[in-house]
Amino acid sequence: MNWMALDPKSPENTQVVLEEKNTFLQMSSTLKTKDQLDEGNALTESLCRWKQRVTALTQEKTSLQRELHTAQRQIKHQLVLEEEKNSLQMELHTAQHQFKDQLVLEEEKNSLQMELHTAQHQVGRLLSPPATDRSLRSSHDETTGGCPGGGSFSAFPLQNSDEKSGSCSGERRYPSLEKDGGGEQFRPSSCRCRALEAERRGGGWRAQEG
Incomplete structure (x- = not known):
């Protein structure tokens, strides 16, 4: 349509212009609404993706927390085992020393018993009367x-x-x-x-x- 050829003062032309104007406004409104809807849909989709990402991160966080809790319990159990191991090693070391001391005492006891036995024999020979x-x-x-x-x-x-x-x-x-x-x-x-x-x-x- 050639807008320059229309006479705005003509009644017919005025009606045509108004119709065209209304059509343009409607199309503009429709386009704006569509753009808004598209933008809203895009934002909704982005929000859904973010929600999914947040959900995945939350699940990963929960899993990591469980693993951390399990690791902490294992570390505590390992520390308890290490303490028990150190205690048993100390007891074993003490028992080995006591056993060695006991062996030394047994050797000294046997040596003293042999010396006592020898001394008793010597005293017996000294105290026995000579042949009559x-x-x-x-x-x-x-x-x-x-x-x-x-x-x-x-x-x-x-x-x-x-x-x-x-x-x-x-x-x-x-x-x-x-x-x-x-x-x-x-x-x-x-x-x-x-x-x-x-x-x-x-x-x-x-x-x-x-």
């Missing part, structure tokens, strides 16, 4: 068949004997171990008896006259 005349005479008689001359063997060392000649007389008398000061024994003249007497002298036995 009777036992020596019995042993001598079994070996030699008795001393010549009828003399009995004395537990005392040789006294008044003739060491140069090596003789021993059956007539010499010595104090007896079995009688205090009163009894006497004949000294045998056997060389075997003399040898036994010399052996006794070499053993350090000394008799005192009663």
